Amino acid sequence: MRALPGGRRAKAAIALAGAALVAGSLLVTSPASAERPADLVSYDAAGRITGLSAAAGHTLRPAAKGDAAAQATAHLKALAGRFGVNAKQFAVDKTTALPGGTVVRFQQTIGGAPVLGGQLVAVLDGAGALSSLHGNTTTATDKAAKPAKGAGEFGAKTRQSFADEAKTGVDALEEAESQLAWFDPAIYAGTPSKGDVKLVWSVKVEPAGLDAWGGEVLYDATSGTEVLRLSHKHEALSRAICDANSTYVSTSAFCLAKGAARVEGGAVSGVTDVNDAFDLFGTTSSYYQTNFGYDLTAAIGSTGKGDNVKRLRAIVRACVQGYGCPMENAFWNGKGMTFGAGFASADDVIAHELTHGVTEHTSGLVYSSQSGAINEALSDIFGEYSDLTNGRGNDAAGVRWDMGEDLPASIGVIRSMSDPTRFSDPDKVSSSLWYKGTNNSAYVHINSGVGNKAAFLIADGGTFNGQTITGLGLAKAGQIFWRAQNTLTSSATYKELNTVLPAACRSLATSGTGGITAADCVSVDRAVLATEMNLTPAG
Structure with missing residues (x-):
């Protein structure tokens, strides 16, 4: 992020146009009127703009030509200077249609490598005009992404560390593709960036089944030391429910060997936990579909060994090493849910865990x-x-x-x-x-x-x-x-x-x-x- 033109003077100039500083954000009252409330401009502690939001019925810029991605890109180029960033560092990452408009997510890159968490998000109305633009970026200038260490030396180490955490074998985890990236700790701390970025390897491992969890480790691409560790275990319509019957689940082949206790279109189970999980998967899926048009199964469902149909999956009445038996816990691991006995009856807990999957996507x-x-x-x-x-x-x-x-x-x-x-x-x-x-x-x-x-x-x-x-x-x-x-x-x-x-x-x-x-x-x-x-x- 480059310095905001004029630094804090630019902020003062807006204030002179008729603004009031309110609790850390600037409410721009000109040209607001009784018919149109004030727009909102947010700043970080260094005086740099981090967000622009238009009042209802108002947009920040006229519509640009082209599709949503092209329109958002034009808006970003026009406003990048107000954020103190170089628009050339940003590329469209994802476009999502929402009622009344579109959301376009931009990823910041330096020397061809992404900045972790370095994003700007543009919200467009139905005509392609900008409703808001906000995000977190690094102030680091362009530099070459040249690692001294290769990604290959970190994969086995990462698998073993998460296997130890889950108290399972390394065969329960699969290594995902590693990524070279830049890490600016200020982005995640919520403090102004000082441009102090570190080149890292982001190494991810994923669970092969529902009995373990994966995660991500950032390794310094120069020294090889661990920078940050993130677990993908979050505690607490086609469906497949397996029943562990209060036994320890220690292999990802459990459901294949045991067989699902209840699947979509199958008979009702004699086990309350199985039916509760099945039914509450359904009510959560209906909530997302009815209110937001979001297909939960298509978005976060997974296939299983011996079952290539995408389904919402769970093991109920499960025990996992390190949590005792019965296990008084429930978790989402990126592929499905694992419940201790009695935990599949709480509808808010099930919707909570499934929402972790929604957030991921x-x-x-x-x-x-x-x-x-x-x-x-x-x-x-x-x-x-x-x-x-x-x-x-x-x-x-x-x-x-x-x-x-x-x-x-x-x-x-x-x-x-x-x-x-x-x-x-x-x-x-x-x-x-x-x-x-x-x-x-x-x-x-x-x-x-x-x-x-x-x-x-x-x-x-x-x-x-x-x-x-x-x-x-x-x-x-x-x-x-x-x-x-x-x-x-x-x-x-x-x-x-x-x-x-x-x-x-x-x-x-x-x-x-x-x-x-x-x-x-x-x-x-x-x-x-x-x-x-x-x-x-x-x-």
């Missing part, structure tokens, strides 16, 4: 730091929104926003979205409960409370932290978070979500999707302000 949020916390929050959000609309389980007023109210009594409720502080999770970024330690699992699960509180306020409303929010209901709230899910960068921080949620609402209001209006976006603005997403966490 949409925003791709990295499971670390603030992006990992937002990853967990989105799983809770769609898990609970699905739970509250599927007519199953306990949805009484007293547990309406509890996560895991239908889990076995030995575990019980694990989080509250209406009041995260009940479980010592933060409900705003400045909370003393914000986790500042180095345990990544604790970090992502605890700090998800901020996103959860915002989702509760947007759906049900209430007064919190000086803001009174009118609830929009589950249907509108779901549409707003779904659009956010598709527009977040993989390295998103809460500051980015502070830009993306209001921008998502304004795009939906402009297109008239889901009955969302400009007035509804006031509630979203107040919810992100109440939860202080615009702030940088202390420490």
Whole structure:
């Protein structure tokens, strides 16, 4: 990222045009009017623009010619200077059609190698005009991507490390293709980039079945030392359910040898856990299809040994080494779900875990730091929104926003979205409960409370932290978070979500999707302000 022309002076110039500095973001009030609310411009701590979002009924630039990718590219070239970046470092990575427009994701590259988490996302309206542009980038200038180490020396090491973590054999894991990339730690820390990038090999391993989990390790391409380790284990329509009957699952051939206890079109099982998993896979799939037109099976289903049909897959009543038997846990490993006894009966938990798969295929949020916390929050959000609309389980007023109210009594409720502080999770970024330690699992699960509180306020409303929010209901709230899910960068921080949620609402209001209006976006603005997403966490 190059320096913003004029540095902080450019920010001041906008302010002189009639703007008010509000909680770390600049609300541009000129040429706003009673008919068109203010646009939103977000800055990082160094004064560089990180996001531009138009008010409902307004776009930032006139439509360009060509398809969505060409239109977005034209917008990026026109605005790159305001972000302090060189447009030549960006190429279209993915284009996603959404109601009322299109999302175009750009990947930053240096010397032909991608910058991990270095992305800009353009949201276009139906005519190709720009509704918003935001993202995280490095300020590093072009340099050659020349590794001193080859990728080949890291594959076996990575497989063995994740096999040891899962307490299984290396044959339960498969090595994916390694990638040479640039790593800027500031992108994931949510701090301004200083251009300090490191050339790394990204080495990924994937599970061969449902009984293990893979992950990714970044190795310094010069020294070979480990830079960052990311587990792909996330705790807690064609379907195939296997039953381990409270025995240890230690080989990926388990389902092949045992046979599925229930498959699509097959007979109902005599085992409650099998039927619960089968049915709740169905209700979650229906939630995504009905509300967003998203085919869960096509997106995150997998084939199995001896079964080449793409299905949503699970093993129930499973025991995994290191977790005891019965296993009081559930996890998604990228290919399917594994449940301990009784865990397949919790509809919000099942939708939560399946949403990890959805996130992997949409925003791709990295499971670390603030992006990992937002990853967990989105799983809770769609898990609970699905739970509250599927007519199953306990949805009484007293547990309406509890996560895991239908889990076995030995575990019980694990989080509250209406009041995260009940479980010592933060409900705003400045909370003393914000986790500042180095345990990544604790970090992502605890700090998800901020996103959860915002989702509760947007759906049900209430007064919190000086803001009174009118609830929009589950249907509108779901549409707003779904659009956010598709527009977040993989390295998103809460500051980015502070830009993306209001921008998502304004795009939906402009297109008239889901009955969302400009007035509804006031509630979203107040919810992100109440939860202080615009702030940088202390420490």
